[in-house]
Amino acid sequence: MVNESLATGDSVKGKVVDIKKFGAFLELENGEEGFVHISKISKKYVREISSFLKIGDEVQGKVIGRTKDGKYEISLKDFDEEKEDTGKSHNFEKRLNQYLKDSEKKISEYKKHLDKKKNTRRR
16 A cells, blocks of 8 residues: 555554654554644543553554645544444444334234234124
């Protein structure tokens, strides 16, 4: 993936190459530079970046733009939310499908019960 351009919203992998008080610098898998601002590292409060990231860590994030100096601006917390949302929607779909199957079964049983009642009254 060398020198492939990334767009806002793309998922990207990178390696932490430097940490400052305000964020972390990444070497992206395509060879370009990325930057993660301290506010984009985690949904939790980040007092010390070193509590969340170390130099050499492999991370996955989401491209949210470009910095003034041309680096890709990356969000780690938005990538985590995307993964959670995907999992939540998958679980919701599974539960919804099960509910629909159960409902169809109950409706079918209820109709059979009504038919039996009608047949016993006619005799």
